[in-house]
Amino acid sequence: MWKAMTNCPATKANLAGRRVPCSSTCPICEDHPESVEHALLTCPWVIGVWFASPLGYIGNRQQETSLHQWFLSLCNILDQPKDEVNKSITIVSFVMWSIWKARCKAVFDHLRPNPLEVLRGAREAWSKFFQNEVCPGNINRVDGEEVVVNPGVTWCAPPNPFLKLNVDPSWQKASGLTGLGIVIRNHMGDFKYGKVLKTTTGSIEIAEARVIIEGLSFVLEHGITHVCVESNSKNVIDNCSGKIARGD
Template sequence: MWKALSGVLATREALFSRKCAADLLCPFCKSRSESIEHMLLLCDWSRKIWYGSPLTLIINPMHISSFANWYDLFVADDSPITDYDKSYIACLCWNIWKTRSVSVFNAAAPNPSQVLISTAAAVNEFWKINHSLPNITRSSEIFNSVWKPPDSGIVKINCDGAFSEAKKMAAIGIIACDSSGSFLKGWRKVVDADSGFLSELLACKKEVQLASEFNEARLL
């Protein structure tokens, strides 16, 4: 973790700056510079891992100034999250980096599911060895990226896009829910896009089109 927090991980961006790599693009999405933030948090495969974890974190690029600042939110002395979750975050970051490195070496696509399995096993083993499994009740105050229903009378629409470099395929999805969290309307489709960024732009475009179908409803 100290290498990530100190900005010295050997990402493509870092290697390129030292003239040790031919380019600085992420080896998986090939659409963004592989910075520490991109590799651990923002690449499509990394974002799937955070959302699929017990933390169900939705990583918003607009809220990421640096990996160190993001990480400090969780490990600060006044952070309301548990020690178990702090150890889970650290271990998940390590497994993302480890899987990324192995996948690059083997020229293979990373497996998000395997990262989650390995992380759960490692964290539980750590606490078992220390003969103490702490309370893992999670605070909603810090995990404010988890989906929440809108206020009464408001329809909330969410969209997302994903791109698979291995399969050269992209897809988008949109879902609308009311204040009780009940499903109102949804839409999904395989689209013509060559990057995760473009697929998300197409998802936003379709979201605006879908929003027009709710007439006078208040939207979020």
């Protein structure tokens, strides 16, 4: 979105404008210069995508000055609560991204874009995004009491009496050099303990697993008895929870 708003994408008109020896004409409709606005909003096939999207937007070649202006006026006409506006902006972003990817497939792989296919791809992507955003890290029972952790895409504090262990490694493929980062915070979100370690490991998965093990040793060292572990490695978490029996 940022690239599009700042007129960066390598459309034919942009390339021609930067003295790349090519025609500025849209490679899909072959009827207009391919500006960013044309590629993402007003090329005839793209108009179909926007119209079929949840926005039901009908592109108007005369009214659009710049993508930036179009986006600002779109935000203004979205007469919705802030959450809904954010949701609409997310949808717009995914639609634009899918349009651009389909446009590139048309240019490089000579695959004619299909508006409904493109919209389906965008819909899949934004649905996945929204699902992940509200995925809660639930803990159901603490000493017989039910505890619900607030859902959210941002970091959230663990419920009392838990502390939260966040871990993340860095890993260099060539040397196997690995940095392990460990942070422990309480239910108020206050920093309690932290540690960094250097080691070498054979793969990023091993590094991800190793940092959890080191984190848990650190937890034991401090006599902590209630802890949530947060890692961003799906493979390792799946492995720990028994969904993958063997793996890297």
